[in-house]
Amino acid sequence: MTQLPGLLDTDAIRKDFPLLDRTVHDGKKVVYLDNAATSQKPNQVLDALNDYYVRHNANVHRGVHVLAEEATALYEGARDKVAAFVNAPSRDEVIFTKNASESLNLVANMLGWADEPYRVDDRTEIVITEMEHHSNIVPWQLLAQRTGAKLKWFGLTDDGRLDLSNIDEIITERTKVVSFVLVSNILGTVNPVETIVRRAQEVGALVVVDASQAAPHMTVDVQALQADFVAFTGHKMCGPTGIGVLWGRQELLEDLPPFLGGGEMIETVSMHSSTYAPAPHKFEAGTPPIAQAVGLGAAVDYLTAIGMDRIAAHEHAITEYAVRRLQEVPSLRIIGPDTAEDRGAAISFALGDIHPHDVGQVLDEQGIAVRVGHHCARPVCLRYGIPATTRASFYLYSTPAEVDALVEGLEHVRNFFG
Amino acid sequence: MKLDSMYQDVILDHYKHPHGRGLRDGDAEVHHVNPTCGDEITLRVRMDGSTVADVSYEGQGCSISQASASVLNDLLVGKELAEARRVQETFLELMQSKGRIEPDDAMEEVLEDAVAFAGVSKYPARVKCALLSWMAWKDATAQALGDGSAEHVEDKAGRKAEERTA
Numbered sequence: 001m002t003q004l005p006g007l008l009d010t011d012a013i014r015k016d017f018p019l020l021d022r023t024v025h026d027g028k029k030v031v032y033l034d035n036a037a038t039s040q041k042p043n044q045v046l047d048a049l050n051d052y053y054v055r056h057n058a059n060v061h062r063g064v065h066v067l068a069e070e071a072t073a074l075y076e077g078a079r080d081k082v083a084a085f086v087n088a089p090s091r092d093e094v095i096f097t098k099n100a101s102e103s104l105n106l107v108a109n110m111l112g113w114a115d116e117p118y119r120v121d122d123r124t125e126i127v128i129t130e131m132e133h134h135s136n137i138v139p140w141q142l143l144a145q146r147t148g149a150k151l152k153w154f155g156l157t158d159d160g161r162l163d164l165s166n167i168d169e170i171i172t173e174r175t176k177v178v179s180f181v182l183v184s185n186i187l188g189t190v191n192p193v194e195t196i197v198r199r200a201q202e203v204g205a206l207v208v209v210d211a212s213q214a215a216p217h218m219t220v221d222v223q224a225l226q227a228d229f230v231a232f233t234g235h236k237m238c239g240p241t242g243i244g245v246l247w248g249r250q251e252l253l254e255d256l257p258p259f260l261g262g263g264e265m266i267e268t269v270s271m272h273s274s275t276y277a278p279a280p281h282k283f284e285a286g287t288p289p290i291a292q293a294v295g296l297g298a299a300v301d302y303l304t305a306i307g308m309d310r311i312a313a314h315e316h317a318i319t320e321y322a323v324r325r326l327q328e329v330p331s332l333r334i335i336g337p338d339t340a341e342d343r344g345a346a347i348s349f350a351l352g353d354i355h356p357h358d359v360g361q362v363l364d365e366q367g368i369a370v371r372v373g374h375h376c377a378r379p380v381c382l383r384y385g386i387p388a389t390t391r392a393s394f395y396l397y398s399t400p401a402e403v404d405a406l407v408e409g410l411e412h413v414r415n416f417f418g
Numbered sequence: 419m420k421l422d423s424m425y426q427d428v429i430l431d432h433y434k435h436p437h438g439r440g441l442r443d444g445d446a447e448v449h450h451v452n453p454t455c456g457d458e459i460t461l462r463v464r465m466d467g468s469t470v471a472d473v474s475y476e477g478q479g480c481s482i483s484q485a486s487a488s489v490l491n492d493l494l495v496g497k498e499l500a501e502a503r504r505v506q507e508t509f510l511e512l513m514q515s516k517g518r519i520e521p522d523d524a525m526e527e528v529l530e531d532a533v534a535f536a537g538v539s540k541y542p543a544r545v546k547c548a549l550l551s552w553m554a555w556k557d558a559t560a561q562a563l564g565d566g567s568a569e570h571v572e573d574k575a576g577r578k579a580e581e582r583t584a
Contacts, residue, residue, distance in 0.1 A: 025420070357455060357480030357547065358425075365421045373455045381456065387478045388456045416425070417481070 002400035004321055006313040008306065010399050016042035016302075017397055028367030031405045036185050036213060036346040036393035037371050038235045041299075045238055048298035052291045060290055061264060061281075075290050078297030079280070085300045086230065087221040088247055095246040095253075095280040096293050100212040101135035103231035103246035104179070106283060107208050108139040109259040111177060112147055118206070118256060122148025124176040127205070129154040129162055129191075130383055131184045134376040136210045140179060149176070156383050160187040160336035164195060171199045179208035182225075183217070183344040186377040186391065187336030188319075190214075190344055197226050206252070212236060213344055215245075216303075216395070218312040222247050234292065239299035243292035246283070253279035260285040303396075311396045315345040318394045322347055322403045326392075329410050335380075335389050345398070348375070348389035351410060354417045356390040362413045363390075368406055423537030424544070425481070428489075432531070433481040438491030442474040446561035450554040452546050457483045459551050463558040468499045473555060482535075482544050487551035489532050494555065502559075504528065506552055513539050513548050 014020050017040045022030045032040060052074060058067035060075045076091075083091040097103045111120045120126065126140050126149050144151040152170055155163045162180075171178060178200045183190050193209065200207045209227040211220050216237035222230050229252075234243035248256075258265055258276055262285035267275040276282045303311065320340035326332055331352035337343045351359050360372035371391045374381045381388060392406055441447075444462025451458045457479030464472040473495055475487050494502045508528045512519055517540035519525075521533040538548045 355478075355480035355484075357457075357482070357544070361424070361541075361544070362421060378456065387458070416421075417430075 002321065002404070004317040004400060006317040008310060008314040008396060010397055013397050016044065018043065020397060024367050025365055031368040031402045033392040033394065033398070033402065033406060034369045034371050035395040035398070036236070036391065038241070039216060039238050039395055040397070041240065042238055042302050044302045045240065045295050045298045049240060049291050049295045052294045059287055071290060074294045075288065078293040081297040081300045082245055085304065086215070086247055087223050089223065090250055092278070092280055093247055093250050093253065095248065095283045096288050097244040097246055098242050098289060099244040100210060100231045100233040103244050104136050104208070104210060105139045106246055106259050107229050108143045110256040112143050113257045113259070118176070120147050120149045120176045123174065125150045125152055125172065125174045127152050127171055127175050127178040129180045130156050130379050131162065131187055131189065131377065132181055133185050133210065133212070134378070136179055136181060137379070156380070159338070160189050162191055164192070167195070167199050171203055171205060173203050175200070175203050175205040177206045177208060179210065181210040181213070183213040184336070185213045185346055186348050186375040186380050186389065188343045188346045188348070189337055190342040193225055213346065217315055217344055219308040228252055234296040234299065237299055238302055239296035240292045242289045243296045250279070253283070258282050262286045264288070306396065314396055315394055316340055318398050318400065318403065319343060319345045319347070321400055322392065322394065325403050325407045329407060330414070332410065335384055335386065345395065346391055346393035348391045350386055350389060351413060354413060356388045358417060359390045359413050362416050363409045366409045366412065368409045424541060426534040426537065428531050428534035429481065429485040432485035432488040436484060436488040438474060438488065438495065439476065440474060441476050442472055444472065444474060446558045448554050448558040448561065450550055450557065452479070452483070452550055457547055457550055459483070459487060459554050461551060461554040461558050463555065463562045465562050470494050470497050470499060470502050475551060479550065480547055482538055483547040483550045486535065486548045490551050490555060493530060493532060499559070506556060509552055510549065512536055513545050515539050
């Protein structure tokens with residue numbers, strides 16, 4: 001058994017995740033290396049979901065009966081947990097959405113309908129990067145099309161980093177908002193937040209950080225980031241699907257207009273007009289994903305008990321090992337940084353000219369689950385002249401033995417198509 | 419091993435040595451993509467009266483999608499249009515069968531090498547790969563014949579049905 005410094009006690013952790021014991025294809029144990037797509041769920045989260053429905057289920061913020069009060073306390077308790085998890089100055093800055101895509105769409109729509117000084121219009125510019133997930137590209141394309149604003153982006157270097165050499169030309173006095181990914185879901189790159197934020201602040205642009213691949217894996221401190229908005233999703237961090245988070249600075253949430261209208265987000269309603277509840281409720285129209293928020297709260301407790309810094313150290317060790325072992329595979333080319341420095345635990349690669357679909361299929365037959373395709377980041381594939389990649393991504397329960405299984409699996413792929 | 423039911427030797431042979439690959443003159447050209455995985459094909463059809471005179475193509479994608487285009491070229495070039503359509507429809511039926519159709523002699527006679535794809539129909543994520551070139555051919559043929567409107571609508575419906583299956 002390979003021993004690496006900084007590893008967590010994965011024997012103990014894996015006992016919390018029943019799915020990791022599953023076998024597929026006639027008794028092969030699942031080697032789950034698709035964590036950047038979604039994480040598995042520990043018993044602590046599954047129990048919280050079940051307990052909520054079995055004992056406390058009711059709608060929130062309405063009704064005076066005991067169940068409604070319990071459900072509300074659990075839902076709002078989850079908000080407290082998430083606020084503490086990202087070191088938010090106020091719990092009212094945490095908006096629950098259904099996923100990170102909705103969080104980013106919400107920001108784009110707030111800005112599209114905003115008054116000055118936030119308004120995005122045909123005299124202003126929006127800045128993103130070429131390594132964004134489609135969820136941080138398309139909402140801004142839509143906003144640009146609807147407002148006439150100009151969409152600009154940072155390109156990528158050959159080794160999978162942001163090319164910031166022309167930062168002063170990309171982010172200018174006309175820039176209203178800069179939105180970028182903290183950790184790339186396809187390249188694994190960890191981006192230099194401070195450099196971008198400093199320039200954005202110089203020109204008075206708002207900063208939106210997509211932390212979907214960061215919040216599950218490392219400490220995300222919204223105050224240290226100095227961003228204006230931070231988006232992430234629950235299901236990649238041991239929580240259920242259907243729950244996402246948008247953190248936003250309080251004064252912005254007070255000033256910016258709501259996007260979705262409906263129940264829950266109002267103060268008073270007449271047939272002519274309405275006034276709105278204060279944030280975060282202003283941005284949470286309709287019955288929210290209550291059980292899912294409670295599940296996310298349990299996930300945050302779970303991760304916090306282990307410690308985000310220890311999780312980051314574990315993943316760094318696994319990533320370092322994986323990068324080294326993968327480079328031993330003949331004809332394998334890593335797409336993205338080829339060291340573990342400033343890099344997350346998602347590793348994309350090409351294997352000779354064998355198409356990723358075929359790689360993934362043969363790995364699946366051995367019980368190894370990886371993601372193949374363009375990973376909702378097609379511009380990255382275009383940039384590097386590849387149709388798709390195979391991606392292995394690790395988490396707190398990943399082991400060196402699983403890296404070894406992947407490397408052996410890839411040998412099998414090469415023989416199969418050799 | 420189950421994998422061999424998908425990756426039949428016939429398929430791997432077509433993948434490694436594709437037939438009729440490359441773009442040549444045609445009456446119509448289409449570009450089809452599989453948005454979930456990035457497989458792409460550009461395909462041209464040349465008709466000679468009611469005969470499929472040539473199907474030429476260029477694309478990138480997995481072994482299944484590329485082998486399928488090669489088999490299509492083998493099967494359809496030189497056929498009368500009605501016969502070619504029968505092959506296409508039979509192939510579609512096989513691919514949408516979710517592994518429930520065991521090709522019989524009659525089907526094998528129509529599909530020849532294409533029966534090798536029967537195993538692929540068990541893998542929902544890969545059915546689209548196998549059908550990519552066949553849907554492109556249907557689309558291109560409709561355009562080449564200039565009866566765009568009616569055929570095109572039918573084709574779109576066909577693709578929707580396929581998406582539901584996949």
